[in-house]
Each structure stands twice: as structure tokens, then as C-alpha cells.
Amino acid sequence: MLLDGFPIELVDGDASNIPLKWISAVLTQLHSLVQNKSKIRVVTVLGVQGTGKSTLLNTMFGVQFAVSSGRCTRGAFMLLIKVNEDLKEELKCDFIMVIDTEGLKSPELSQLDDSYEHDNELATLVIGLSDVTIINIAMENSTDMKDILQIVVHAFIRMKEVGKKTKCHFVHQNVSDISVHDNNMRARKKLLEQLDEMTQAAARMEKKENITKFTDVMDYDPDTNNWYIPGLWQGTPPMAPVNAGYSEAVYEFKKRLMKDLRKCLRNDDLTHFLFGQKACGSL
DSSP states (O other), X not given: OTTTTOOEEEEETTTTBOOHHHHHHHHHHXXXXXXXXXXXXXXXXXXXXXXXXXXXXXXXXXXXXXOOSSOXXXXXXXXXXXXXXXXXXXXXXXXXXXXXXXXXXOTTTTTSXXXXXXXXXXXHHHHHHOSEEEEEEETTOHHHHHHHHHHHHHHHHHXXXXXXXXXXXXXXXXXXXXXXXXXXXXXXXXXXXXXXXHHHHHHXXXXXXXXOSGGGTSXXXXXXXXXXXXXXXXXXXXXXXXXXXXXXXXXXXXXXXXXXXHHOOOOXXXXXXXXXXXXXXXX
């Protein structure tokens, strides 16, 4: 089923548990099935519930993660995309693994005392497994943005401490004017200021006094690591037509994403992924 492009549950959304024995058995068998040709690149998306994370991945890779209003993804799901022969040498991998996650700051989980810890654990796990992480931000959800930034900054600091560097892109969804990328330099500077602020707060909690700004944690350029994508619909669904500008903007982002994957230095296969999954689960 994985080879046919079906997603498999990586994190149980009901129990917040990783079924390690099950996942290990499936991926070990798959590694054997493809005759050890299972080098992978991993792309993950994180963001608030209902911000179009699954739709973004579906549009970008032609896959079929479940989409709906509200909490349609519970836990985390992964699927494999087989890389064409002519691209294998260029990308230095046999598969691209795409991981879709449940929304952070979920209203269903907000009643629980450990909801913040749950979000931190999920972010640390998937960022630790990723070569490229997409942080999905809906423009109208600015109130939740600070919490999300703090959650992901915590995860990036933990990755830095174990010597793992992940590429990161911020995707701003539902932007009314796509030319905002050129015009809205102030917004990008404001985001960097917030990232620096969250980094200082997270560094104090992690007792890492040497970390004072976001660029201490990872390579980040406000111009090349921010992407502005218009809304999927022109009007109110279900009768509204699809906005062609959405696909065009996602395609431009995908080109940059593939460029990042080409530059990845890791040479991991599914057996390394299993080891990394166990290590991230213990962080």
C-alpha cells in the first residue's frame, strides 16, 4: 500500500502514541521489498488546525491526504512518493517521504492540561525526522501565530543540540494580494522579530544562553524562506471556483523545495529513518 501511495499512520491521533513495533516491521519489510534501494528525503508540514496543510501537500505532490473543515488529520500520517529514474541521481534518493500532521492548538485538545506538551512533542518528532519543514500560517490566525512559533522554535533548538540541521519555510496562506511578497517587507521583518523573541524565550527554558536569535538556530533568510499563497477559493465554497493563483504559487514554492532537497547532505534510507524516529521520540 505504501508503494502504491497510500498514507500510513505514524502517530496515533487518539492515544498520542507511536506504534514503533508496527511501523518498524512495515518499513523493514518495505526496505527488503525494494532490495535495499530505499534512500529517502523527508518533507513535513506543521501549523494550526484548518490552515490548509493537507491541501497544500495534495496540490504540491499530487497525493490524497484527507481534507475537510475542522480537525481532519489526527496524529501524523506519512506516505512515500517514488522518484523517477531520471531524478534519482539528482535528488540522491529513491523516495520522497511526506508527513502530514494534525493541527497544533487544536480546540479539541485545548481542554487537556498537557495540550501544549502534546504539541511540543509532535513538533519535535516531525522536525527531527525532516529534511525540510513547512510551517503553515493562515494570515487571519495571527493570534495563534506566537504560540506556534514558540512550539517550532523549541523543536529547532533541540535539533541544533543534537547536531541536526533542518531547512524551514514559512508558508503564509490566504493572502489577498500575491504581490505582497514584494511589497510587505515590514511583515517579514516583524516575523523575524517575533522569531527572535520566541527564540530567546525558548532558549531560556532550554537553558541555552548562547542562543539569542533565530538565525543562531538555523539558516533563515526573510526573503527566501517566506512564501505567500492566495486562498484556494475565489469566494465562498462550495459554489466558488478554484483560484488558479493558488496552484501557481504552490508550484513556485515546490520548485524551491526541490532545490533544497537536492542540497541535502544526508544519505539516509528507511533503516536510518527508523533509528531517527526512535531517537526523536525520546527527546
